[in-house]
Amino acid sequence: MRVAVTGTPGTGKTSATERLADEDGSRESGEDMNVIHLNELIESEADLWTERDEDRGSLVADLEAISDRLGDWDGILESHLAHHFEADRVVVLRCAPEVLEDRLLERGEPEATAHENAESEALDVILSEAVERFGREHVYEIDTTDRDPDAVAAEIERVLDGDRDPSVGTVDFTGYL
Numbered sequence: 001m002r003v004a005v006t007g008t009p010g011t012g013k014t015s016a017t018e019r020l021a022d023e024d025g026s027r028e029s030g031e032d033m034n035v036i037h038l039n040e041l042i043e044s045e046a047d048l049w050t051e052r053d054e055d056r057g058s059l060v061a062d063l064e065a066i067s068d069r070l071g072d073w074d075g076i077l078e079s080h081l082a083h084h085f086e087a088d089r090v091v092v093l094r095c096a097p098e099v100l101e102d103r104l105l106e107r108g109e110p111e112a113t114a115h116e117n118a119e120s121e122a123l124d125v126i127l128s129e130a131v132e133r134f135g136r137e138h139v140y141e142i143d144t145t146d147r148d149p150d151a152v153a154a155e156i157e158r159v160l161d162g163d164r165d166p167s168v169g170t171v172d173f174t175g176y177l
């Protein structure tokens with residue numbers, strides 16, 4: 001089973017998926033999940049990106065090279081780029097833009113970056129991309145606004161285990177715009 005966990009930066013992908021890989025056997029099955037933190041992988045392997053975007057302080061990913069590198073992956077692929085790769089189910093983490101902006105500022109992101117991401121979240125950019133590529137029947141939206149990372153991890157686990165139906169359009173953040 002390949003589950004892509006995507007969402008605007010700051011929605012809590014890293015925090016939630018870290019918990020699924022924990023060695024304390026938090027999964028009911030007691031098994032550890034294979035969790036690929038894609039952004040870390042891109043940063044550590046020079047042939048997975050083409051250039052450094054100095055304005056944004058980020059790397060421009062080479063999607064084709066990453067796809068080759070991932071090969072026949074299994075488990076969880078976590079990144080705001082995760083929905084650009086083959087997967088069986090796609091989880092899209094969501095967060096109210098005002099809250100997202102605060103999370104990003106607290107994480108130390110520049111104001112412009114925090115605002116840009118909050119706007120992109122309000123416009124459903126990543127959700128739309130995921131639905132366009134995979135179809136609604138494979139997309140699972142999870143609102144993290146009032147959930148802590150443990151609760152988000154538990155929801156992702158339900159998706160993995162087939163205990164949750166697909167869901168799209170469960171939030172409306174357009175009030176931010």
Ligand SMILES: Nc1ncnc2c1ncn2[C@@H]1O[C@H](COP(=O)(O)OP(=O)(O)O)[C@@H](O)[C@H]1O
Binds near residue numbers: 007
């Ligand atoms: N469910 C949550 N509730 C509140 N704060 C969170 C939650 N998930 C993550 N955070 C905080 O928000 C920031 C961004 O989280 P992170 O997991 O790095 O997001 P992402 O991987 O989606 O960019 C971090 O400072 C983290 O501590």
